[in-house]
Amino acid sequence: xxxxxxxxxxxxxxxxxxxxxxxxxxxxxxxxxxxxxxxxxxxxxxxxxxxxxxxxxxxxxxxxxxxxxxxxxxxxxxxxxxxxxxxxxxxxxxxxxxxxxxxxxxxxxxxxxxxxxxxxxxxxxxxxxxxxxxxxxxxxxxxxxxxxxxxxxxxxxxxxxxxxxxxxxxxxxxxxxxxxxxxxxxxxxxxxxxxxxxxxxxxxxxxxxxxxxxxxxxxxxxxxxxxxxxxxxxxx
Numbered sequence: 001x002x003x004x005x006x007x008x009x010x011x012x013x014x015x016x017x018x019x020x021x022x023x024x025x026x027x028x029x030x031x032x033x034x035x036x037x038x039x040x041x042x043x044x045x046x047x048x049x050x051x052x053x054x055x056x057x058x059x060x061x062x063x064x065x066x067x068x069x070x071x072x073x074x075x076x077x078x079x080x081x082x083x084x085x086x087x088x089x090x091x092x093x094x095x096x097x098x099x100x101x102x103x104x105x106x107x108x109x110x111x112x113x114x115x116x117x118x119x120x121x122x123x124x125x126x127x128x129x130x131x132x133x134x135x136x137x138x139x140x141x142x143x144x145x146x147x148x149x150x151x152x153x154x155x156x157x158x159x160x161x162x163x164x165x166x167x168x169x170x171x172x173x174x175x176x177x178x179x180x181x182x183x184x185x186x187x188x189x190x191x192x193x194x195x196x197x198x199x200x201x202x203x204x205x206x207x208x209x210x211x212x213x214x215x216x217x218x219x220x221x222x223x224x225x226x227x228x229x230x231x232x233x234x235x236x
Contacts, residue, residue, distance in 0.1 A: 039111035040177065043161065044187040044195040046107050047130060051158050051189045053102040054093075058150045065148050065158075066096035067132075074137055074145075084122040090132040095123040110161065112176040129176065131162040134221065143208035153191035155207035160218055161186025163201070168219035173201055188218070 054065040062070040067087030069075055075087030075096070084095040097103045098118055105117040110129035118127040133156075135145040147156045163184065166172030171182040178185055184201040198204075204216040 036177075040187070040197050043110050043112065043129075044189070044197055046110070047159050047161075047187045047189040048193055048195045049107050050097070050103060050130065051191075051193055053097055053107075054158070055150050055193075057097060057100065057102050063150045065093070065150070067093040068145070068148055074135075082122045084124070088134070088136050090128065090130070091123040091125065093132055094118075094128050098123065110176055129162060130159050131218075132159050133157060143211050146209045147191065151191040153207070154194060155205065155212075156191035157204065157206060157216075157218070158189050158191055160188040160198075163219045168201065168217065173219055175201075184219075 058065050061068075062072075064070065064072065067075055069087075075081065075092060077083060077086040077092065081087070081092040081095050082099070085092040087093060094108055095118075098105055098108075105119070105127065108128035108130060109115045109117065113129050115129065116126050133144050133148065135141040135148060137145075147153065161175050161177065161184075163173050164176050165174030165181055165184075168184075173184045174181050175184040175186040185199045186197070186201075187195055188198050188204075189195040201218040202215065204213075204218065206213050206216040
């Protein structure tokens, strides 16, 4: 007697392949969403890490965060920033932290981006993903400049994911987490080191020095002199 081996028929194989294809179609979007969520959490954690390093720096800088000198004036561009800019721009503040070994260069790069890690020389926007609070020496920026210190305030925004689009005042804002122009979402870290992943760049409740704002826009310098500058993704 001959023993016949059991084998799959062509129809059975096609059914199995179809089931696998359906499962892949269901699981891949879920895995992609889980990965995005994990990267968003990681990015917010990085923002907290950079803010913490700024506070550590401030302990030996009269409690001012990098970008402002011990006497309260803005760090000028030059050898102290490797010509990354003056203390009013993010690249210069990041150089001070990197050169002083307060942070590692990869902490400045969002998991959503592929940028060049800083190794030496000037820091540029090609080396970092995050925007910092804008200020100048003008009296109009006193509130933000006044709060650029170890303030431990839950009403002062220190950093956020940058504006990767255009002018926020004309709805051209975009983030590294979005693809549509006019839509921004990203991590935000505050003076008390709490971080959140915000779904919009507007409607933040802030207080800089003596001025409060219940509808602060991160990337527009409003009449109340709050928020971030509209061009803080174009420092260099």
